Amino acid sequence: MSKIIKRYRVFLIVLVLLGIVFLVDRELGRLAFQNAGYTIKEMLLIIPPIFVLLGLLDVWVPRETMVRFMGEGSGAKGVLLAFLLGSAAAGPLYGAFPVASVFMRKGVKFSNILVFLGAWSTTKIPMFLFELESLGPRFALTRLAINIPGILIIAWTLAAMVPKKTIDDMYRKNLEMNNS
Amino acid sequence: MSTIVLYGVTASLLAFSFFKDRKKTLQALRKAFKALENILPEFLVVILLVGLLLALMDPAFISRLIGVDSGILGLVIALVVGSITLIPGFIAFPTAAMLLQGGAGYMQIGAFISTLMMVGVVTIPVEKKYFGLRLTVLRNSLAFLFSIVVALVIGLAMGEL
Known part of the structure; x- marks a missing residue:
């Protein structure tokens, strides 16, 4: 109690x-x-469907598969996948954090997780269509054109700024959190 | 619309999973529940704070702050207000369109929309739980700086600079 x-x-x-x-x-x-x-x-x-999808991902997709597609050494494929997954998402940014947590547990590369978060926050496809309609193509397309490189720059800068030990600790913490 | 797709996809995958392996599906649902319960206290705090913030900053208030000729000060205010608040996109975009009609500049609106989506001060309790305080602050700071660039580029593209 x-x-x-x-x-x-x-x-x-x-x-x-x-x-x-x-x-x-x-x-x-x-x-x-x-x-x-x-x-x-x-x-x-x-939120509930996001968590159910996460549970299914956790149970059905083996770590090796996630590592192969989005882990260290997944290269451009991993970045592209992170971008597409983030853009296809629904819901506010705070819904993306639990997803990032499961990604850590499954061995997704940190910079790819950051790309995913960036895409989720600002290049979501339904939101883009809405922006197009509300604020006009010039505004929406300009923002999209600068956001795509911007998301990558933020992700790679952040991943380079943080010591490897901090990232390892964070991954370990998320692993324990999901197992408890 | 996207909510319907989300539910459709989730329901079909869940049904497929259940058909394939009942035990694994139950395990997935248990994990889902536990993960949700794990973050629930932080979610609830964020919800209350968002409620208060939205009550304090209605569209009329925001449009006064970033209205016609608000210039650099308006830009700064737009950046800060966007960083603090959390407004769902389907409200934010019509609001932004309304602010534009009310005389706000595209540059300020660009700053507001960009920080609104990328920077989340009220959601720090949730973000911190998974990423730790240091990374959370760093990510939000970089996103804030980037939003200034977005605003300036929008200002240029819309012929305001």
Whole structure:
């Protein structure tokens, strides 16, 4: 019981703070809870299938296969695959982090995970079509044209900046997290 | 639309998996549940924070900040507001279009959209759990810097610079 309270401690603190906001400013507090409710609805819709897909990936796709396609030495194929998987995704960026975690566990190269995250964040195909419609082709295409090299540059810079030990520790932590 | 595809794909794969191997499928579902439960406290914190932020920053408020001739200051504000908030794309793009009609610059809108999608300050609790604080901060910082480049290129492309 105390373990549960400890895990949800921050959540409870924020909840109390939001309660105080509500007492101070009824309208703002009501709006905040209403928005939170809306986000929960969105999350309930998008997040469960992502986790089910992750579970299936975890059970059915052997580590060796993932390493071959997206691991060290997968070369351009791995980068392209990371890009396509990220772009085909649905849902907000925070849905991509658990996927990245399973990728680490399956031995996907770190820079490819970063490419995947970059693509998920900003070159999602449904979102691009929406952007095209809302903001016009000139805006959307310019952004896409700079985002593709940008995602690669960010991924490779980040992978080069971080010491190998930090990356190894992170991979180990994610492995334990998924096994516990 | 993409949600329907997501559910369709998930349901077919799940059915196929169940047909092939019942035990493995149950194992996959157990893993899915455990992974979700593992991150749930962080998700809940993010949801509350997003609720509060959205309540504080409605479209009318944002458009005042990055309106006509807001210039460099408007650019900076757009970058910061986009980094902090988390708005789903299907709301963000129509909002951005509305802001444009209200007189916001394309450069500022580019900055706002780019940081909105790539930088996530409120989602740091979730990101940190998988990537550690150091990498999380680094990734968000690089994405922020890159968004400045995006904004400038958009400004050039749209003839504002």
